[in-house]
Amino acid sequence: MHPAPSIILFTILSGFGFGVIAWVGFLQYFSLISSLEVIAFSILGGFLAVIGLISSTFHLANKINAIKSFSQWRSSWLSREAVASIVSLLLVFINLIIVYFGKNTVPLIGIIASLFSIVTVFTTSMIYAQLRSVPSWNTLLTPFIFILAALVGAAILLRPDYALYGLAVLLVIQFLFWLYRDQTEKNMKTNISTALGFTEESSIRSFDKAHTNQNYLLNEMVYKIGRKHSRRLRYLSVLFSIFIPVSIMLLVRFDTYVVGAIVSVIHLLGMYFSRWLFFAEARHAVSFYYDRS
Amino acid sequence: MTNLPKCENKKLGLLIDLDICVGCHACVVSCKEWNSSGDTKQLSDINAHQKEPIGTFLNHVHSFEKENKENNESEPFYFPKSCLHCEDAPCVTVCPTGASYKRPEDGIVLVNEEDCMGCGLCAWACPYGARELDLLSGVMKKCTLCVDRIDNHDLPEEDRVPACVKSCPTGARSFGDFNDPNSKVSKIAKEREGVDLMPEMKTKPVNKYLLPRIKSNFDKEFNEEENSDLNVSGFLSWVDKALDKL
Numbered sequence: 001m002h003p004a005p006s007i008i009l010f011t012i013l014s015g016f017g018f019g020v021i022a023w024v025g026f027l028q029y030f031s032l033i034s035s036l037e038v039i040a041f042s043i044l045g046g047f048l049a050v051i052g053l054i055s056s057t058f059h060l061a062n063k064i065n066a067i068k069s070f071s072q073w074r075s076s077w078l079s080r081e082a083v084a085s086i087v088s089l090l091l092v093f094i095n096l097i098i099v100y101f102g103k104n105t106v107p108l109i110g111i112i113a114s115l116f117s118i119v120t121v122f123t124t125s126m127i128y129a130q131l132r133s134v135p136s137w138n139t140l141l142t143p144f145i146f147i148l149a150a151l152v153g154a155a156i157l158l159r160p161d162y163a164l165y166g167l168a169v170l171l172v173i174q175f176l177f178w179l180y181r182d183q184t185e186k187n188m189k190t191n192i193s194t195a196l197g198f199t200e201e202s203s204i205r206s207f208d209k210a211h212t213n214q215n216y217l218l219n220e221m222v223y224k225i226g227r228k229h230s231r232r233l234r235y236l237s238v239l240f241s242i243f244i245p246v247s248i249m250l251l252v253r254f255d256t257y258v259v260g261a262i263v264s265v266i267h268l269l270g271m272y273f274s275r276w277l278f279f280a281e282a283r284h285a286v287s288f289y290y291d292r293s
Numbered sequence: 294m295t296n297l298p299k300c301e302n303k304k305l306g307l308l309i310d311l312d313i314c315v316g317c318h319a320c321v322v323s324c325k326e327w328n329s330s331g332d333t334k335q336l337s338d339i340n341a342h343q344k345e346p347i348g349t350f351l352n353h354v355h356s357f358e359k360e361n362k363e364n365n366e367s368e369p370f371y372f373p374k375s376c377l378h379c380e381d382a383p384c385v386t387v388c389p390t391g392a393s394y395k396r397p398e399d400g401i402v403l404v405n406e407e408d409c410m411g412c413g414l415c416a417w418a419c420p421y422g423a424r425e426l427d428l429l430s431g432v433m434k435k436c437t438l439c440v441d442r443i444d445n446h447d448l449p450e451e452d453r454v455p456a457c458v459k460s461c462p463t464g465a466r467s468f469g470d471f472n473d474p475n476s477k478v479s480k481i482a483k484e485r486e487g488v489d490l491m492p493e494m495k496t497k498p499v500n501k502y503l504l505p506r507i508k509s510n511f512d513k514e515f516n517e518e519e520n521s522d523l524n525v526s527g528f529l530s531w532v533d534k535a536l537d538k539l
Contacts, residue, residue: 001417061411061431068390068408075295078414079389132383132494133420189493190420196357196372197488197502203360207369210353213346216425220416285491286422289355289374 001134002220003279006058011124012271014052014085015146016264018117019154020045021092025114027158028099028107035099038110041158042096045117046089053085077130081123088116121150128278133285135188136181137278145173149271156245157264160254164246171242174274178234185283195288209290221284230281233273241270295388297381300400304472305438306378306499307458308482312506313465316354316371320457320466324352324375324436327456331441334406337429349427351375351436352457361508370505373466375457376423376436377490377498378402384415384424384435392433399470400499401440406432420494438468471499 024041027033033041057066070086072079091113098109125146128137152166193201245263254260328351329335338348352375358367378395382402385393392408393415395401404415409432416424416433424435439455442448452459458468469478478501481487487501525533 059412061413061426061428062409063411065390065392065408065410068392069410069412070389072295072389072391075386076389078387078412082389127387127414130387131418132496133418190491192357194491194493197490197504199488203362204357205367206355207358208356210355210374211350215347216349216416216428217422220413220426221422284417285420285494289372289422 001279001282001284002223003276004059006055008272008275008279010052010056011146012052012268012275013055014049014124015121015150016153016268017045017048017050017052018085018088018121019150019152020048020157021088021117022114022151023154023158025095025107025110025112025117028095028110029114031107033158035102038099039096042092042099045154046092046096049085049089049117049120077123077126081120081127084116084120084123088113088120091116118147118151121147134282135190135285136184136282139180139184141173141177141180145170145177148173149274153264153267153271156249156267157257157260160249160260160263164249167242167246171238174238174242181281188283190285190288192288192291195285206289206291217286218290222287222290223280227281230277233277237270237273237277239270241267241274244270295385295391295393297385297395298397300380300395300397300472302472303399303470304378304380304499305399305401305443305468306471306478306501307375307438307455308467308469308478308487308501308503309373310465310467310485310503311370311372312503313463314354314371314373315463315465316356317462318354319460319462320373321350321352321354323456323460325350327439327442328434328437333437334427334430334432336434337427339428347428349425349434351423351425351434353422359505368505368508373457374421374423374490375500376402376419376438377421377496377500378436378438380497380499381495383418383420383496387414387418389414401438402435403437403440404433404435406430409433420491420496443468471501 020041024033024038024045028038057063060066069079069082073083091109095109095113122143125143129139129142132138148170152163152170155163155166191201192204196204245267248263252259325336336349336351338346340346341348352373355372355374356369357372358369361368378400379402380400382395385395385402389412390408390410392405394403394405396403411426411431411433413426416426424433427434442455443453445453454468458466467478467481469476471479471482473479482501485503487503489498490502
């Protein structure tokens with residue numbers, strides 16, 4: 001699949017932003033952070049989530065109708081995501097006002113915002129996980145890794161002591177996801193024979209594509225560069241998203257948020273590689289109509 | 294609403310015979326012509342007469358060759374592909390704006406261009422590549438089974454079929470109601486065992502394909518005969534031997 005930078009940035013930034021919101025609500029509920037911190041991180045989380053959402057509109061070819069995407073929440077995960085993200089941001093805003101005016105006695109709104117932000121990341125992941133046409137995404141591992149990445153990334157900033165364990169789990173899940181992807185690709189139920197309706201597997205070769213040049217289908221769904229550099233990018237991804245952050249955490253004491261912020265940025269860079277691969281390596285069923293083998 | 298309706302009255306679709314199709318692309322051309330001249334935004338071309346042209350099409354003809362295991366020869370066939378108007382259409386349910394819908398009265402999958410925001414998720418959801426985002430108009434394009442022909446009572450009855458069906462010079466494409474067991478398409482699909490594309494995707498396509506028949510071994514027998522000794526007797530046998538000695 002085409003790894004559009006706007007989509008990758010959207011999933012990473014909004015994921016991280018909603019992860020921060022989730023942690024703030026949780027820590028606030030158990031009185032583990034000050035009001036000032038609640039305000040500062042709510043603004044940061046909300047800001048990143050909004051940047052991510054704005055970035056996601058860059059790939060829309062007809063932006064004027066974007067407002068209509070709130071309407072189909074009964075069937076569409078993309079619509080549910082739009083609704084859930086607005087609800088989360090509204091809750092964060094209300095919580096912010098309450099905390100600002102010093103009425104932090106019942107931090108219920110914060111914890112509800114926290115739950116809703118996890119729901120939002122879940123809806124984002126389901127946009128991809130629901131697609132039967134892309135078998136390597138069509139797994140529960142997809143929502144799992146999206147939610148985990150959001151929570152772990154934000155934990156680096158807010159609770160580095162938890163983040164260390166989180167990163168270890170993320171490493172395992174990341175490798176499981178790649179293993180799943182490779183296995184699905186190897187044992188795909190779809191092949192050129194089923195794509196053409198033959199019941200038994202036959203030796204079929206495409207000798208002429210349906211068009212003489214690139215087209216939308218090829219640009220969008222038959223992306224091949226991802227597979228070429230797959231190994232190297234996987235190593236780079238875990239190096240930046242997991243090993244460098246863990247090394248810094250073990251070597252440096254996190255007494256200010258500055259260190260956390262720097263490590264978060266390094267982690268997000270690694271996540272960019274991971275998310276790039278998530279798209280670029282995913283094989284869409286339509287690619288079989290273009291196979292020459 | 295992008296929930297899928299139950300289509301109990303009619304299931305309109307195409308029956309495509311790969312045994313007859315000669316890959317002439319007439320269906321592709323007539324489709325583009327008709328769907329660029331109606332009420333909808335046109336199917337655009339960019340750099341049409343320059344390097345790297347790119348354009349939107351609702352119908353494609355791919356060319357394949359299949360190995361015949363008995364004589365190791367390859368048998369070419371042509372494969373026109375357009376929207377299959379699936380009963381369980383994943384492209385409809387993923388649509389966030391409500392632009393995509395399946396007509397309850399006949400099951401045709403359509404896009405309301407007034408509502409489409411061009412996110413492209415429906416094109417991702419379709420395993421067949423039946424939807425294309427038009428790069429100039431910014432809205433999603435797909436086969437409509439030429440609703441503006443089949444619904445148009447100003448046209449003579451014989452013209453109320455999709456443009457691709459009307460233009461096919463070999464009659465490889467038929468249009469009809471697959472819900473009616475007595476319709477022409479249902480009868481032929483049953484008799485010749487029409488198949489679904491990618492049944493594992495569980496989309497339940499309405500369009501059916503008739504696969505190319507396995508060719509007889511005539512070619513092989515013909516070639517063998519040409520190179521072997523002639524099976525003749527009497528005077529012809531004498532001629533055969535005399536010619537060999539020359």
